[in-house]
Amino acid sequence: MTAARKLTMAQAIAEAIGQEMERDSTVFVMGEDIAKYGGIFGATGGLLDRFGPERIMDTPISESAFIGAATGAAAEGMRPIAELMFADFFGVCMDQIYNHLAKNTYMSGGSLKLPVVLMTAIGGGYSDAAQHSQCLYGLFAHVPGLKVVVPSNAYDAKGLMIQAIRDDNPVMFFFHKGIMGLPWMAYYEGSTTEVPQDAYTIPFGQARIVREGSDVTIVSLSQMVQKAVLAAAQLEADGIRAEVIDLRTLVPLDVETVLRSVAKTGRLVIADEDYLNFGLSGEIAASIAEHLDRVALKSPVRRLGVPAVPIPYSRPLEQSVIPQVQDIAGACRSMMGVKLARAA
Amino acid sequence: MPPACGAALAAKRLGKDSVAVAFFGEGAANQGTFHESLNLAGLWKLPVIFVCEDNKWAISVDKDHSTAIPCVADRAAAYAMPGIAVARNDALEVFKAAGEAVARARKGGGPTLIEVKTDRYMGHFQGDAEVYRPKGEVDQLRKDDPIPALAGVLRARGLLDDGKDATMHGRVHADVSKAFDFARQSAYPDPREALEHVFA
Structure with missing residues (x-):
């Protein structure tokens, strides 16, 4: 394995997505402000230049449409990653998440695989008020059919993201804004860690x-x-x-x-x-x-x-x-x- | 409708000539997902066909009380795609509109919205008393049933006769009876199966 360097959690997530996109041509990303901007919290930074607009797709402000589209694209053999800018915004698209994405495998008797990663920003501590500061992962864990991943640091975020992309099921990936290592927001230093350059996975269900x-x-x-x-x-x-x-x-x-x-x-x-x-x-x-x-x-x-x-x-x-x-x-x-x- | 957009996107990316088709009622055309999906499909020129089956009833609310404009197909204009309104119960017009929409999608011309005017003969669900519906409406509507109407057209063109009609009806009845028999004779699932297939 190549040498480790220190990465912020945002850089580690973007690196994981980039490496999987290189390995697997069916992986692509959709979301609001994820292309030119690189994701409001940096989770797709630098990927547009490497992979182009057909695989790093800015969407309209239409969470129901593009998260539902991720479900449809996954059913047809793609491995979409969709970004819901803030977990707080699930209210405009929850039907697509919990009634379609989470249930279609079960309702098809297991004949449908839906390898979708839905990543989203969570957490408060920076005065973004009641509609942009919630965690809400418990709500998604409550609903059957969604795997729920909540990393605390860059090393885990990379390994868990690669695991999520390779999983044949819907995975919700929650990153806390206050540990992403963004230059414009205070964050906890402990979340910026050494991260090996090569791809690696961390199995789900191991505390x-x-x-x-x-x-x-x-x-x-x-x-x-x-x-x-x-x-x-x-x-x-x-x-x-x-x-x-x-x-x-x-x-x-x-x-x-x-x-x-x-x-x-x-x-x-x-x-x-x-x-x-x-x-x-x-x-x-x-x-x-x-x-x-x-x-x-x-x-x-x-x-x-x-x-x-x-x-x-x-x-x-x-x-x-x-x-x-x-x-x-x-x-x-x-x-x-x-x-x-x-x-x- | 959103998953159909995704299936169409996958077809485009994977270089397949598949076309996604989403069916919905005129009631659902007032959902936000209708407008979001049409916008996304129009924007990304997706090979998808949206088929609105307008039977004028959304459970108990008729179209005049749910929809601001009489023709759902007119909404296509707002999303950069053709909107085709097919006359009531005209199967051949449906065939034509669908064929053109599939060809357009395969040529990279993007989505089509087709609105098909048709009728609902029964209640929306088992036990629906249909108190909201004018007495005798269904009897009137049945006079324009599209199946005998299509049969009439086919006979006039010499494509259907009594023998072929009987064979076709016989085959369909046999298939349906077989499905009923299979369902009635099959054992109920083991309760433990309820816990299977949550995840792939």
């Missing part, structure tokens, strides 16, 4: 233990992994050893790695940037509850997520509803002395 620890497990994903790592460093100074898990994919979900970790630590904090209610954090907590025969908890499970409010525009208000490093560290500290109620 990564980012940092080992024995006192408390922090389950996270996407940008929240970077926050959890910073929280774990703070906790270490207090003598608390936190284990940080990056789920990497929600569908399929690696429950086993979470169970093994919590069986070791006895404490679980779920750090999520999606809405708290009826979502990922509840799903992980339920998985623990269903396996209390294997896991002995030392304190109740703690969930961090966005409360049931739209993301505010005002910076201090936004910071207060999205879990921050100190919230994760605080949740871990507060668990250490807590005892469970005992059964009668």
